Amino acid sequence: xxxxxxxxxxxxxxxxxxxxxxxxxxxxxxxxxxxxxxxxxxxxxxxxxxxxxxxxxxxxxxxxxxxxxxxxxxxxxxxxxxxxxxxxxxxxxxxxxxxxxxxxxxxxxxxxxxxxxxxxxxxxxxxxxxxxxxxxxxxxxxxxxxxxxxxxxxxxxxxxxxxxxxxxxxxxxxxxxxxxxxxxxxxxxxxxxxxxxxxxxxxxxxxxxxxxxxxxxxxxxxxxxxxxxxxxxxxxxxxxxxxxxxxxxxxxxxxxxx
Amino acid sequence: xxxxxxxxxxxxxxxxxxxxxxxxxxxxxxxxxxxxxxxxxxxxxxxxxxxxxxxxxxxxxxxxxxxxxxxxxxxxxxxxxxxxxxxxxxxxxxxxxxxxxxxxxxxxxxxxxxxxxxxxxxxxxxxxxxxxxxxxxxxxxxxxxxxxxxxxxxxxxxxxxxxxxxxxxxxxxxxxxxxxxxxxxxxxxxxxxxxxxxxxxxxxxxxxxxxxxxxxxxxxxxxxxxxxxxxxxxxxxxxxxxxxxxxxxxxxxxxxxxxxxxxxxxxxxxxxxxxxxxx
Numbered sequence: 001x002x003x004x005x006x007x008x009x010x011x012x013x014x015x016x017x018x019x020x021x022x023x024x025x026x027x028x029x030x031x032x033x034x035x036x037x038x039x040x041x042x043x044x045x046x047x048x049x050x051x052x053x054x055x056x057x058x059x060x061x062x063x064x065x066x067x068x069x070x071x072x073x074x075x076x077x078x079x080x081x082x083x084x085x086x087x088x089x090x091x092x093x094x095x096x097x098x099x100x101x102x103x104x105x106x107x108x109x110x111x112x113x114x115x116x117x118x119x120x121x122x123x124x125x126x127x128x129x130x131x132x133x134x135x136x137x138x139x140x141x142x143x144x145x146x147x148x149x150x151x152x153x154x155x156x157x158x159x160x161x162x163x164x165x166x167x168x169x170x171x172x173x174x175x176x177x178x179x180x181x182x183x184x185x186x187x188x189x190x191x192x193x194x195x196x197x198x199x200x201x202x203x204x205x206x207x208x209x210x211x212x213x214x215x216x217x218x219x220x221x222x223x224x225x226x227x228x229x230x231x232x233x234x235x236x237x238x239x240x241x242x243x244x245x246x247x248x249x250x251x252x253x254x255x256x257x258x
Numbered sequence: 259x260x261x262x263x264x265x266x267x268x269x270x271x272x273x274x275x276x277x278x279x280x281x282x283x284x285x286x287x288x289x290x291x292x293x294x295x296x297x298x299x300x301x302x303x304x305x306x307x308x309x310x311x312x313x314x315x316x317x318x319x320x321x322x323x324x325x326x327x328x329x330x331x332x333x334x335x336x337x338x339x340x341x342x343x344x345x346x347x348x349x350x351x352x353x354x355x356x357x358x359x360x361x362x363x364x365x366x367x368x369x370x371x372x373x374x375x376x377x378x379x380x381x382x383x384x385x386x387x388x389x390x391x392x393x394x395x396x397x398x399x400x401x402x403x404x405x406x407x408x409x410x411x412x413x414x415x416x417x418x419x420x421x422x423x424x425x426x427x428x429x430x431x432x433x434x435x436x437x438x439x440x441x442x443x444x445x446x447x448x449x450x451x452x453x454x455x456x457x458x459x460x461x462x463x464x465x466x467x468x469x470x471x472x473x474x475x476x477x478x479x480x481x482x483x484x485x486x487x488x489x490x491x492x493x494x495x496x497x498x499x500x501x502x503x504x505x506x507x508x509x510x511x512x513x514x515x516x517x518x519x520x521x522x523x524x525x526x527x528x529x530x531x532x533x534x535x536x537x
Contacts, residue, residue: 068431109484114425119418122489
């Protein structure tokens with residue numbers, strides 16, 4: 001990479017000098033081998049989409065990366081410029097929240113619980129509120145700050161969660177996309193937000209997706225998972241591979257999956 | 259204590275306030291009900307009603323263990339057993355192999371049954387029967403002090419840990435990604451619930467303690483739209499039901515605990531009716 005390219009990258013917000021290596025990940029729950037031999041290389045400024053059938057181990061892989069379940073293998077986070085290994089900060093957007101209807105948790109309560117020490121049941125913190133407003137504004141959901149979380153639409157909730165996950169800015173952002181509940185427009189907006197993050201912040205993104213159309217349009221790299229990595233590469237490469245056709249079948253090609 | 263008594267007599271010039279047992283009961287109410295109101299919010303959010311119910315039932319076994327060991331004060335064995343029981347239930351919940359509701363309900367019945375078998379041996383159960391409905395009028399000044407101590411502990415825990423606890427109840431993986439020590443926190447919460455239930459069970463009664471934990475928070479949910487309102491309404495409703503229930507039980511000569519539950523339930527139905535107009 002020559003100097004001009006580096007400058008161009010810098011102008012985009014990310015440095016290109018961080019890389020995350022997932023080495024030899026494997027997960028066994030009970031007697032079932034759910035994941036094995038997972039080796040992934042993720043760069044900042046790149047969106048890596050993980051696709052696969054139900055039960056292929058996508059969510060398990062995410063939970064292993066978040067260190068929530070026991071797993072083999074390691075994650076290495078390296079700064080190439082000076083060969084150091086800083087602490088990896090991970091942001092996470094869950095597929096759903098554990099919030100029942102009628103729960104009096106407002107968007108402020110949800111957000112402040114993670115970033116403020118002022119107890120949310122006692123009073124609002126002015127400082128936290130300013131910060132939260134500013135962050136919500138980036139994702140065009142500022143006016144929802146006092147709305148109960150359980151009343152948000154799927155798309156609104158998704159963007160609120162995205163704003164929670166990216167404050168403070170993580171090195172790695174992990175998105176677990178919901179299977180249903182978000183309309184076409186909501187999805188389009190969500191992907192635009194992710195694209196904005198990718199271009200403006202210094203972070204790498206892993207996305208578990210069920211929507212191959214969006215994956216083709218926005219992902220830089222695609223990983224086809226089924227217990228182990230079946231195929232990885234640029235979207236086109238993966239979508240035309242033998243493994244892809246075997247997993248999703250001829251009838252489920254791009255453009256006919258909705 | 260005598261100063262507090264004098265103050266109470268001054269502010270509340272009712273005939274029933276001339277009795278020390280009523281003053282003690284009122285003081286105990288002023289401590290227990292806000293605690294229940296606060297704690298209830300998270301118990302309802304986390305759908306832990308079964309859990310707190312099982313803890314209440316475990317009191318029988320805790321006391322039975324104390325009797326077997328020949329302790330003069332069986333509350334010690336009761337509290338210790340409840341703490342261990344709570345941590346055990348948490349551990350089972352985390353293993354996540356069987357349906358949690360089912361397994362908790364198994365342990366709940368077992369906890370009650372073992373205790374009842376031991377305590378009822380040789381027809382002795384009558385001695386413990388007031389544990390079922392509780393008797394707040396028999397509380398002493400020393401025991402009020404103990405309640406006040408757990409009140410302070412809970413307030414400190416709530417102000418320092420509530421945000422993390424709330425984050426965890428929303429989504430545990432998300433909380434973990436924000437570096438919240440979920441397991442430790444969950445266990446601390448379980449221990450606090452166990453302590454509060456055990457220290458108040460003699461006064462409120464095993465059969466109704468869960469209703470007092472759940473009802474104020476459940477009513478508050480019908481009116482509140484954020485965490486601040488949720489807590490405020492829950493504490494207010496809990497206090498109101500507790501004090502009104504105490505006074506009604508005095509005039510009607512009924513058991514205090516159940517009277518409070520009836521008031522709390524009435525408030526719950528009122529909030530249910532009011533919900534469409536408030537929210």
